Amino acid sequence: MTLxxxxxxxxxxxxxxxxxTLVFFATRMSGSPxxxxxxxxxxxxDRALMIEYFxxxxxxxxxxxxxxxxxxxxxxxxxxxERRPVADIVAERIxxxxxxxxSALALTLVVSVPLGVVAALWRDSWIxxxxxGLAFIGYAVPNFVIATFMVLIFAFWLNWLPVVGNGxxxxxxxxxxxxxGVLIAALTRFTRNAMLDVLGQxxxxxxxxxxxxxxxxxxKHGLRNAGVTVLSVLGLQIAGMAAAGNVVVEAIFSWPxxxxxxxxxxxxxxxxxxxxxxISVAFAVVxxxxxxxxxxxxxxxxxxxxxx
Amino acid sequence: MKTLLMxxxxxxxxxxxxxQSITVGAANISDYLDPGRDHSNVGSQFYYNSFDTLxxxxxxxxxxxxxxxxxxxxxxxxxxxxxxxxxxxVKFHNGEDMTADDVVFSLNRMYQATFAPYVVRSKxxxxxxxxxxxxxxxxxxxxVERPEPLWETLVSLQQVMIIPEDYTKALxxxxxxxxxxxxxxxxxxxxxTGPYAISEFVPGQKVVYSRFDExxxxxxxxxxxxxxxxxxxxxxxxxxxxxxxxxVTNIAPDQLDLINADPNLKTEGSATALFxxxxxxxxxxxxxxxxxxxxxxxxIDRDLLNEAxxxxxxxxxxxxxxxxxxxxxxxxxNTFEYNPEKARELLAESSYDGEEIVFDAYPVYYTNGVLxxxxxxxxxxxxxxxxxxxxxxxxxxxSPDLMARSWxxxxxxxxxxxxxxxxxxxxxxxxxxxxxxxxxxxxxxxERFRFSEDxxxxxxxxxxxxxxxxxxxxVLPLYRPFESWGMHKGIDWAPQPGHIPYVLxxxxxxxxxxxx
Numbered sequence: 139m140t141l142x143x144x145x146x147x148x149x150x151x152x153x154x155x156x157x158x159t160l161v162f163f164a165t166r167m168s169g170s171p172x173x174x175x176x177x178x179x180x181x182x183x184d185r186a187l188m189i190e191y192f193x194x195x196x197x198x199x200x201x202x203x204x205x206x207x208x209x210x211x212x213x214x215x216x217x218x219x220e221r222r223p224v225a226d227i228v229a230e231r232i233x234x235x236x237x238x239x240x241s242a243l244a245l246t247l248v249v250s251v252p253l254g255v256v257a258a259l260w261r262d263s264w265i266x267x268x269x270x271g272l273a274f275i276g277y278a279v280p281n282f283v284i285a286t287f288m289v290l291i292f293a294f295w296l297n298w299l300p301v302v303g304n305g306x307x308x309x310x311x312x313x314x315x316x317x318x319g320v321l322i323a324a325l326t327r328f329t330r331n332a333m334l335d336v337l338g339q340x341x342x343x344x345x346x347x348x349x350x351x352x353x354x355x356x357x358k359h360g361l362r363n364a365g366v367t368v369l370s371v372l373g374l375q376i377a378g379m380a381a382a383g384n385v386v387v388e389a390i391f392s393w394p395x396x397x398x399x400x401x402x403x404x405x406x407x408x409x410x411x412x413x414x415x416x417i418s419v420a421f422a423v424v425x426x427x428x429x430x431x432x433x434x435x436x437x438x439x440x441x442x443x444x445x446x
Numbered sequence: 447m448k449t450l451l452m453x454x455x456x457x458x459x460x461x462x463x464x465x466q467s468i469t470v471g472a473a474n475i476s477d478y479l480d481p482g483r484d485h486s487n488v489g490s491q492f493y494y495n496s497f498d499t500l501x502x503x504x505x506x507x508x509x510x511x512x513x514x515x516x517x518x519x520x521x522x523x524x525x526x527x528x529x530x531x532x533x534x535x536v537k538f539h540n541g542e543d544m545t546a547d548d549v550v551f552s553l554n555r556m557y558q559a560t561f562a563p564y565v566v567r568s569k570x571x572x573x574x575x576x577x578x579x580x581x582x583x584x585x586x587x588x589x590v591e592r593p594e595p596l597w598e599t600l601v602s603l604q605q606v607m608i609i610p611e612d613y614t615k616a617l618x619x620x621x622x623x624x625x626x627x628x629x630x631x632x633x634x635x636x637x638x639t640g641p642y643a644i645s646e647f648v649p650g651q652k653v654v655y656s657r658f659d660e661x662x663x664x665x666x667x668x669x670x671x672x673x674x675x676x677x678x679x680x681x682x683x684x685x686x687x688x689x690x691x692x693x694v695t696n697i698a699p700d701q702l703d704l705i706n707a708d709p710n711l712k713t714e715g716s717a718t719a720l721f722x723x724x725x726x727x728x729x730x731x732x733x734x735x736x737x738x739x740x741x742x743x744x745x746i747d748r749d750l751l752n753e754a755x756x757x758x759x760x761x762x763x764x765x766x767x768x769x770x771x772x773x774x775x776x777x778x779x780n781t782f783e784y785n786p787e788k789a790r791e792l793l794a795e796s797s798y799d800g801e802e803i804v805f806d807a808y809p810v811y812y813t814n815g816v817l818x819x820x821x822x823x824x825x826x827x828x829x830x831x832x833x834x835x836x837x838x839x840x841x842x843x844x845s846p847d848l849m850a851r852s853w854x855x856x857x858x859x860x861x862x863x864x865x866x867x868x869x870x871x872x873x874x875x876x877x878x879x880x881x882x883x884x885x886x887x888x889x890x891x892x893e894r895f896r897f898s899e900d901x902x903x904x905x906x907x908x909x910x911x912x913x914x915x916x917x918x919x920x921v922l923p924l925y926r927p928f929e930s931w932g933m934h935k936g937i938d939w940a941p942q943p944g945h946i947p948y949v950l951x952x953x954x955x956x957x958x959x960x961x962x
Contacts, residue, residue: 169840169841180878180879181569181873181878183873183878184565185878187562187565187566188562188563188566217477219477219649220478220649220650221630221633221634222630222649227649230648286680289680289681289684293687293688294684294687297687297688297689300688302471302676302685302690302691389678390680392471392674392675392677394648398677399650405839406477
């Protein structure tokens with residue numbers, strides 16, 4: 139067990155190291171901040187001066203080793219543009235994104251789990267088909283389409299909801315729905331499938347045979363078992379969303395989050411911000427993955443035995 | 447009852463204060479605020495509310511008219527020295543008095559720059575300025591290397607706005623020495639002498655201006671102005687409708703009707719003092735023959751682009767000149783023309799053999815940029831040039847593979863030197879990027895254009911420069927784009943004609959709110 143956890147952690151560290159290396163070199167291959175921050179063009183002499191100012195005059199290996207050393211010391215460098223620690227900049231932006239992800243997660247759970255259960259229980263009736271039809275549509279409609287229509291209806295025409303920033307609870311309504319649209323659709327489908335798997339199991343028949351009321355059978359024995367699968371899927375979906383899915387929604391609602399930050403850092407070639415941003419998101423994904431692995435082992439003795 | 451009355455009174459007071467506050471939704475917000483190192487179009491929005499120069503101009507007028515600002519009077523002591531009397535009783539936003547030392551420090555941080563971003567900025571426009579010297583507590587002298595025909599223009603630049611010396615030096619490291627770290631820290635906590643203090647700055651997201659009660663000039667009309675970033679055009683327009691923003695920036699011409707159709711909203715706009723240009727790489731093997739580039743230029747019907755993309759509201763120039771440049775405005779020159787027949791002829795005489803000419807364009811940076819690029823390649827096809835648009839986020843202007851691309855030539859200050867002169871100087875950014883060549887003759891003409899003290903001599907030299915550009919073209923100014931701002935009808939604001947592009951001027955006389 140301990141060995142397994144250690145191995146998982148080691149794997150996590152190696153993955154992060156690979157990502158850091160990849161991000162470091164990929165950002166540098168994608169273009170230079172000189173061309174974006176000073177896009178008007180520079181004389182050759184000025185160019186040399188600015189390259190030195192940004193610390194890009196040393197060899198790329200020197201920069202790479204300096205960067206790794208910095209990370210070990212907890213120093214992720216200064217933004218080229220803002221000239222302040224990237225950790226400060228990311229810290230400013232990560233909280234609004236986490237808030238939005240949190241509210242999207244909550245909405246997703248509240249809506250999709252009951253819907254999935256309903257779709258599984260009434261799988262042969264029109265109710266099941268209707269739920270699955272909606273889920274199918276929800277899955278196919280990109281979040282920016284949902285967002286744009288909501289803005290048009292609830293802000294532009296009806297003037298009910300604000301569209302800019304995260305200043306009040308009202309500001310959360312549209313971005314949260316836009317963010318969770320695809321998640322709800324996906325999770326409803328997963329919940330339904332997981333429930334269907336569970337419904338046919340022996341322990342369900344046993345529970346019914348014991349004379350338990352159907353509600354208890356479904357909620358306590360059915361959903362609880364299906365829940366393990368559902369939660370792990372949700373974790374990965376959320377991690378994916380943190381990495382990329384929020385960029386468009388944040389742009390539409392001028393949400394001061396990390397997605398927007400990463401896009402502008404990528405355009406400006408602000409390497410330190412881009413690196414730290416991508417690494418933070420990668421870290422979140424890797425940690426969620428590792429925790430999921432470990433949770434499996436803790437939850438299911440058969441996996442523990444097999445992985446030893 | 448008394449409590450109720452007091453609460454009501456307080457609420458009334460608060461709402462009247464609120465009525466003097468506005469929110470601006472801007473497409474972009476600077477990542478740093480330092481008038482010295484900045485010359486971007488994003489940055490130019492923000493400085494004029496909070497910083498002053500020694501000499502200012504009357505921005506309500508198109509033609510330059512110099513007015514006292516932090517200096518109350520100025521005169522030339524000799525050919526290379528200007529002496530300025532400083533205004534007394536001026537305070538910085540942090541409460542310190544402005545002294546001659548602050549002025550000398552601010553000017554010399556550019557004139558004798560050591561901080562790399564200042565060095566770069568000062569070289570292209572302030573290279574002639576040697577130093578500033580304190581004469582007494584209220585007098586400074588500015589010394590130049592050679593007699594300067596553009597004294598007032600170059601003393602009123604954004605880059606030489608006045609900042610506090612002691613405050614800046616103490617921001618990092620040794621409080622008695624100006625280090626790079628001080629200037630970097632300043633750009634996150636900027637302090638000036640203008641009518642609004644910057645009370646909050648979140649890089650890339652928010653700038654909050656608060657009225658500075660100790661301002662030396664006319665009292666700021668607004669209690670507070672908050673500029674927030676709303677990157678999407680549709681979101682900016684929606685925010686204007688919902689009342690989340692009172693003014694929004696960067697509205698494209700095709701969106702104007704959407705705003706004007708609302709009885710509570712209106713738009714204001716002007717042809718910005720900036721050219722969208724097409725640049726051509728004179729050193730690309732396929733484009734070395736100047737006749738090919740002349741043909742590329744003559745094939746383009748810029749009036750048609752203006753009609754189709756800007757509803758005719760942009761300004762198409764006959765030469766690289768702008769009305770803001772006063773005596774140096776020379777619309778009579780005919781450097782750039784639409785002449786498809788001539789283009790065909792030139793092409794036939796030239797070495798052009800059907801090679802594909804790639805036009806690089808940023809996807810969104812320039813309004814209508816990609817559409818213009820597509821139309822241009824279609825117009826090329828009409829005269830027999832095979833063109834292709836390459837949409838890219840990369841700045842390819844310094845690449846030897848560059849053939850043609852979109853760019854802009856802003857008017858950094860109201861003189862041809864502030865537009866053409868900065869971009870196309872010998873050893874300037876264009877030559878430094880390897881896509882433009884100058885020779886001794888060009889340099890000699892440029893010298894006469896830059897330094898002749900007689901206006902006619904400067905004009906004559908500029909004519910020669912434009913002729914050189916016509917014969918061997920590296921650039922074609924397409925138009926001055928029409929830039930618009932949307933706002934509530936109760937706001938009386940419009941871009942002032944005497945400003946450089948994009949300035950959000952909320953000073954007295956520039957903005958007024960209706961009482962309602």
